[in-house]
Amino acid sequence: MPRGILELLSALFSRGQWTLGETPLAQEYCLVCNTHLVKEFLYTSYRICPQCKFHYSIPARERIELLVDEKSFKEKFRTISSLDPLSFKGKVPYKKRLFKDQRRTGLSEAAIVGQCKIDGQKIILVLLDFGFMGGSIGCVVGEKVALAFEYATKKRLPVVAIITSGGGRIQEGILSLMQMAKTTSAVNSHHQMGLPYITVLANPTTGQVYTSFANLADIILAETGALVGLQPLRLLQELAEAPLPTNAHTAESHLQRGMVDATIDRDRLRSALMNILPLVSRQRNQTRFLKSRRNQYKLHRKIEPWEAIERVRRPDRPSGLEYVSRMFSSFVEIRGDRVSGDDPAIISGIGNLEGCSVVVIGHQRLQNADGQFEDTYIQPEGFRIAKRAMDLAAKFNMPLITLIDTSGPSVFLEAEERGIGHAVASSMAQMSQLPVPIIAVIIGEGGREGALALSIADRILMLENAIYSPISPEGAASLMYRDLSRVQEAAGSLRLTAWDALDLEIVDGAIPEPQDGAHTDPDESAKLLQHFLIRTLAQLQGLSTQRLLKRRQRKFRNMGEYTSYFRVALSREVESLQSYVIEQAKRVRVRKPKRKKNEGKILTLPIGNNEGGPTDTALNKDITIIEE
Known part of the structure; x- marks a missing residue:
């Protein structure tokens, strides 16, 4: 389109009050593309050229x-x-x-x-x-x-x-x-x-x-x-x-x-x-869900870490956009960070979840030029878009739902220069004090800080084949073993499956997928996820804002501390140590030489360094047994 023509046409078609279809200034041919306009519905009704889509000015x-x-x-x-x-x-x-x-x-x-x-x-x-x-x-x-x-x-x-x-x-x-x-x-x-x-x-x-x-x-x-x-x-x-x-x-x-x-x-x-x-109406924001009495869905078999990784990396596995289109009606996307750019790896907006307006932030895996899915990294603009969505959730008092499927934040120098560190930190800080219910769902790959920045939530859920890890298995193999061929071994050490996250009390629940994975039936997977979202929202909507924030703060404050998981783990270690000591004591055969009355026999058993025994350095010392 020639530069300057927009100003020319704006001035030309604003010279007077007229009625659509009756103005003497109506054009027979488009001034931009020369399309015949007289009998075109778009032009006579809306003053739009049907060919080039140029919008002619109309009065207020x-x-x-x-x-x-x-x-x-x-x-x-x-x-x-x-x-x-x-x-x-x-x-x-x-x-x-x-x-x-x-x-x-x-x-x-x-x-x-x-x-x-x-x-x-x-x-x-x-x-x-x-x-x-x-x-x-x-x-x-x-x-x-x-x-x-x-x-x-x-x-x-x-x-x-x-x-x-x-x-x-x-x-x-x-x-x-x-x-x-x-x-x-x-x-x-x-x-x-x-x-x-x-x-x-x-x-x-x-x-x-x-x-x-x-x-x-x-x-x-x-x-x-x-x-x-x-x-x-x-x-x-x-x-x-x-x-x-x-x-x-x-x-x-x-x-x-x-x-x-x-x-x-x-x-x-x-x-x-x-x-x-x-x-965004006030009536829609006041919708409340009824609490379901029980969970009628069960998880399938526990899978190996590498199998889970292969499933979440399948090109046909549904990602953020596929779930959003299936679960939320009347979805209105918000785009741009209002600073410098947009990020196609972030989908955010307001949607209708069974009559309740909710704010949604989702990760979307991207395709390369060959149509193949590649590692999807979140740019600083993406985190700022998410921050805009959080602001809307707080303003309109809407629940926030995040759908996480990312390899992590961008690893390139350009992202560093555009403020990736501040963007991630700001996202976590804002989520931690957002005065609305928050549900985070890891639907695929929960990678590093990119996943954590959108999972500071009241409830964290995982699809049963999803993974959650501070580093990729390839990165772990390279870092620990300097050998990428040991990637499966590294994956097992990371404890990145949904079952592992449940054991570690990192997530609050796992959501079943179709028998062989979400990719086999995306509609059914979305239906299951929607059921759990509604069920979880019903549990959270009855809580006051003060209680929500207090519980959320305590939830993350306790992670990595002396929680029930570590109590169980320590109890197992103590039981193992006791069994080992008793077993070693039973194997001791001591000849009883003649001795004076009340004279005892002293045996010394080294533990902690014996092959097959416990290795706790705090107990790495000898135990003395006095045999009467």
Whole structure:
């Protein structure tokens, strides 16, 4: 697409109020790809080219008609209109420009706010119209946006904002800049009440609006091809020493860099909001599960460590995405760390688990260029995405479920330079104090810090063929034996199976898989996992936040201490030692020479170094037996 055409078309198709299908500005051919548009449904209904998907600008009133339930929109604060606070003098007087745009668009200002319904769900809708002075933010726009958020906070309603804005309003000087702080404060108050906020960045979204309330949403969507960013594209082109990339400063580039959650076509926006809004509603978050009376599923045979490793590394074994698609309906994915990028190895979002909204974080194994699965390492961006998901769980009071299947955190220098250490530590710290129930499930390979960072949970479960290890078997063989051919021996020493984790009290339970592994029947495996998730959630939902946090802290505080596992192990060692001593004593044959009365025989038995005996260094000394 030629650079600059987006700005040209935005200006062209914002010159006046019109009705879809009747505007005299309707194009016969697309200005981008030359496709014939007159009789195309997408163009006549949504102003989208069906061939190249270019989105032509539409006024705010038309967006309302496309989004909300029929006749449900009731505008708020309509009578507020702009003045000239600075008596600004320019080529065209400020008041004259205002009156001109008011007559042309039928709007009193660039912002329209009101209450409406989307699929029966009440919301507050905020729209900025690029056709009114470029959708710029001035005192009145800032006031109307702030009032909208304050009204939504008072009525406990979600906010959806549709943004088309070119930045600040220079005619109002520093007062225009101050509206950023005003709107940000109003959004913060709305956030503190645990209320949802969704923004849609349409073409264009730049300047002060983009860097204030538009970027503070829980979920940020962007229309396909929209210009998005702080600076105008023209300024970036002037400052650049070389031509900008084709997709620079667009919604697609922001998605790639982790700044938005999804790009979406205008004709799919209403259905997307219909999917998101029920998931974050307060009623859905209060769903409670009934406790099941007993566990009707049993584990299969205990398998050898190397067999478990082979099973979790099978290319057809289901990973995070396969379980998410089977267990959670209406799943809405959140993407990007809002800092620098995205991580395809992390899947996170909000899903519906049998009527209860939950936040899900999952690992997804990746394929190489040949279509083969390879070791999947989590990047710093992936842990920051997980942190975003945890923030949403805390805000909306939703249970958190993590599905773990990773080789560990990234081992490359680039990850170190992007803060992998801080990302892992922050993830663990946040999970340890998250005020909602947390269930972690190791569904495949639980590798190193990457697995631990997402398993600081109230309940830790493992699929029966999964593994949990601080190092890969290959790494252990190389480290301990300097011999990769002894990898199976190293695997046995690591005690990495679900049975081992149960014995060590690292996990709270094991979940059965189909007879020969999850890969033989992914649907059945997902069904079993879903059953155990619901069963475990029912046990946790009755606990207060204080009790949850206290138990979680105690759970991990006791790991590696003198727990029941170590008491049992020590008891076995003591019993073994006693049996050995008794057996050795019975074998002693002593000739009884004549001796004086009350004279005894002294025998000395060395233990602890004898072949076949115990080797506890604390008991590595002689025992003296006096025979009467």
